[in-house]
Amino acid sequence: MFLLGFDLGSSSVKACLLNAETGTAVASAFFPETEMAIEAPQPGFAEQQPQLWWQNACRASKAVMQQAGVQPADVKAIGISYQMHGLVVVDKAFNVLRPSIIWCDSRAVPYGEKAFLSIGKDRSLNHLLNSPGNFTAAKLAWVKANEPGVYAEIDKFMLPGDYLAARMTGDTCTTPSGLSEGIFWDFLEARPAEFLMQYFGFDTSLIPTIKPTFAEQGRLTASAAAELGLAEGTPVTYRAGDQPNNALSLNVMEPGEIAATAGTSGVVYGVSAEAKPDPQSRVNTFLHVSHTAEAPRYGVLLCVNGTGILNSWLRNHLLRGGVSYGEMNEIAAHAPVGADGLVCLPFGNGAERVLENQDLGASFQGLQLTRHGLPHLVRSAQEGIVFALYYGIQVMESVGVGLKTIRAGEANMFLSPLFRDTFANLTGAVIQLYNTDGAQGAARGAGLGLGLFKTREEAFHGLKVVRTIEPDMRAQEGYREAYGRWLTALEAK
Incomplete structure (x- = not known):
């Protein structure tokens, strides 16, 4: 029995096949072998073509299946980790309307800062725990102001992982954790921030269906399964941004536990039980993957x-x-x-x-x-x-x-x-x-979302300090x- 994890980064898409019984990775691969292109049509801009993400996910999936010699039916669930804060916009036919504006793009800073001042510092920090800054909501505001023809065609906005999952399943959905990283989430009301949507003039219909982080979020269509080299109907059961997922991959789930990563960007990510914002929004607080109403868990992220x-x-x-x-x-x-x-x-x-x-x-x-x-x-x-x-x-x-x-x-x-x-x-x-990475973490998350792992100990069996x-x-x-x-x-x- 196997679990498949994808880690959609800005440099490559990595896949990991995890043996669910032993908790060990049996195959991993990433594509492209040289870094994915980041387009910069103007200073401060950073864009990628979502179709490249899909093509490289398919190549990585087929590579790990071939390496391991595993039959498609033996893969029981799929998990997805993805580069945070990006924006993908699609029309009703699921056509991508423009290149994705990714995490390191700076163009939306003035839109986020204006929103912070107009909405008010106290209201933003109390409800959003952050300034809208340069996050996904501000990037969508930039599209609305500068590309009105594109904006008029938008049926749904998505984060990069939402797009990858939708290519797999045909269903457009997102998660509370994802919406919080895009600064669309009202932490006091525990729902999308309608006041922010109203401020920017966004219709709430643009938000995809909201599903839990650990849950079935769709099943592979026949066409997607063929491209990935997997079985039709395989469920996608986990999705998270790369830094919450990196924390999960390291079994960082409870207050006081700290995770770090130093790839293209460098991140230190700590889990807290308290929703306490930085007044200057220099570090940011999101819903952690382990957050529940009964046991709140927040991820404090330095990037x-x-x-x-x-x-x-x-x-x-x-x-x-x-x-x-x-x-x-x-x-x-x-x-x-x-x-x-x-x-x-x-x-x-x-x-x-x-x-x-x-x-x-x-x-x-x-x-x-x-x-x-x-x-x-x-x-x-x-x-x-x-x-x-x-x-x-x-x-x-x-x-x-x-x-x-x-x-x-x-x-x-x-x-x-x-x-x-x-x-x-x-x-x-x-x-x-530890002997782990984001793709392996996504595979463990898939096992949790499927209900295959009943306890935290089961999910992290095989994770070792090296x-x-x-x-x-x-x-x-x-x-x-x-x-x-x-x-x-x-x-x-």
Whole structure:
């Protein structure tokens, strides 16, 4: 008996086939092998073609089925994780009306900020727990104002995972957690935020059918099953944004538990029982996947857009793709802690929420041509990423999310010894790395949604700690001094 999870990212679509009885992954694949294109028709814009997501999901699905030699009928349920905050709009015939405006697109910032002021800070924070900022609702407002012909044709707006599920099942639906991440959810009323819809002039009919995170959300159509290499009628039983799902994949479900990831963007995500917003909306609060009315669970999310993408940029442009990421880590290790005074601000992938929606761009500061070389550039980039995350962690702590142990998958930037040591030594937190990823988490979520797993222990059978990084208190002073220089550079911007 098997479960299939998809993780729709901005770089690729990954699939994982999980043996439900042993709790272990038997096959995984991702496509494309090079990163998916992000189109930028104007500065600050970031778009992707939803059809590419579907094509790569089909390729990944067929690849894992072939790897494992599993029969389609043996796959009992499907789970979907997806890049958060994106916007997909379709007409009544389910035609995509324009490219998806994805998470790192900055064009909607003025629309969200105007809504925050017009609706009122207190009402926004009390009901939405966030400013509309640069989230999905503000992106839809941008379409309404700038592409009225497109807007007039919209039958439903969707998040990226809603689109992928609809391609599979023919049904357009969403979840409360998804609506909360798009800033469409009224936390006090526990329903879509009608006052926000009215402010923007959105008809509530644009909202897809709302279904629970863990529940049957449709079944594969014959045509979709053929394209995916699966069986017609296989149920989709779980759907969540990539960061709530990353937390689920790490068994981060209860207050005080913390998850982190450092792929294209970097995220620290903590679970709280208290709905407490940040007054400046630098960190954001959404419904966690484990939220219920009886036991409220909120996900407090810190996101830094420019993390792994900075490392990738250095590799592809400065190093011309001539070295591996592992070799980059070895190069960086030749520079001392603090990179001999070289400071990197790792932004440059759109407006940063932790900086109150400023887009500062990426920069290196204090470069000395007689002292600094390639090791200093690479090390300062990795340290700058950690420093940016730590800057946001301090905001998280101000809204009551404590930091003692951080769980992460052994992947992406957490494969770098320098990165994880800097993270542990600066924060003072123990870092536990697990043998999991977003696609595997989505597969476990599918088992929970199907009712195959009756308890949390059953769902996370097979999840193991593969590495633990303890902070070295003797090294903390050097990292704190380097962070102080970084903070001074940031505040001077």
